[in-house]
Amino acid sequence: MTARKKLIGELIAECVAVFIIILFGDSVAAMYTLYDPSPYKTAYWGVCIVWGLGVTIAIYATGAVSGTHANPAVTVALAIYRGFSWAKVAPYCAAQILGGFLGAGVVYTMFSPVIEHFAISHGLDRLHDGAAAGVFFTHPGEFVTPLHSFVVETILTAMLVFGIFAITYEHNTMAPEANSGALIIGLLVAAIGASAGYLDAWAINPARDFGPRLFCYFAGWGPQALPSPGNYWWVPILGPISGGVIGAGFYRTLIQPFMPRPAVAASSIETSV
Template sequence: MTRQGFGELISEAMATFIIISLGNSVACMYTLYDPSPYANAYWGVCIAWGLSVTIAIYVTGSVSGTHANPAVTLALAIFRGFPWKKVIPYSLAQVMGAFVGAAVVYVLFSPVIDHYNEAHQLTREAGGAAGVFFTHPGLAITPMHALVDQIILTAFLLLGIFAITEQYNEMAPGANGGALMIGLLVATIGAAAGYLEAWAINPARDFGPRLFAYVAGWGSSAFPAPESYWWVPIVGPLIGGVVGAAAYQWLIYPFLPARQRASKSAS
């Protein structure tokens, strides 16, 4: 592996580390405190998660492109020429960064987590406060319904990312504005459907913290989780990312005027 290649992996790990360190801390603020500072301001949770993505892009984008999500990496490999040999290393780096990010959240909030569980007569093994680390189905949602949700929501994510980052899209934000728009895209998805199953839309975002919670005492409530839910936030986003990227590449990209002009000039 080249020095630059190693730097790209560090960059991807750092990106998911930033997202999880900040995003899961917001989940702690939302869940563990009574009254919650976000009790009547859920949009604030969404914005904080979105801005954590924006910050991650500003920090690491110049090195690796800030995929920060195996679903993004896979879609870029299929549709935009990202090297297939980098897909697995990028994905592993993303999961590792998310794992370490969850560890930082634990360092910050472990006394509050323990207090919350004691106050509510919960245990880690029973899943007490587990939602601050990883996702789970919400009200009336079954795992199979959650799978469909994750496919749809991640399709929206990749549809938006491909539009925002497309060089021939004359309506895309310029320069560094794309980082903010991607963050707002994540926030909007959370605001629209976050209560369904906490809008994972990213296998690393769920699996890395889930692994940390497993070794930190949450055991089977984290992995395999009730109803063996652990695979849903992995498979759903991977499928959904391809669907959303395909929708953009097949339904929008061929008709971009700037692309058509470039094709005519090249012929």
């Protein structure tokens, strides 16, 4: 396989991975937001599990091709700390954002009648009120400012990437085997959402937020999506990237140097008899 063909396959895989995550994640957000009574309003853990399972399914589907970064914050952290090619960082991130854009388009296709009914019944519109915007992209929760949300996104993504680095480190004897690592990473995403998701909807992934946000800009939400109230759009980009670098750095500095290594194989030099 040529290097060009390999890269094309990796980019397709990254796009598909984020597409899968958004297809499941934004759909469960629609179920949470648009229906009254919502099946999830008193069972928020279900929302978190669906997002996590979306990540798990994406890894199982595409991991053998691209490694399933599915997140620019992960891609940048891998380039800094684990030798991922810097030449691939921008193409990977672009493919991830495209996957988020396409995933949001499919979710919109499925739920558009319900979105319209939600807006009409609540006296809202997309352009001025951002009706149902929370289905697709994130925003600060109650009592949370954009600046505070930046801190939250940095911390939560640091937790995510710290966990990913631990789960995937080759000498971590307590890490799950390769076939179960995807499930544990999905549960990590779910745990982050369950513990802090109400603060700002736990983007922890620039592609997860910006791809759908870009779709919504063209689908009628306009300035509610970009630049969004309070110019919030940059927070789910820079916060996760900063957090990813910090979390990976913490693992690399505080845990990895003390990880037990397998015994060095015996010398292949044999004595004659």
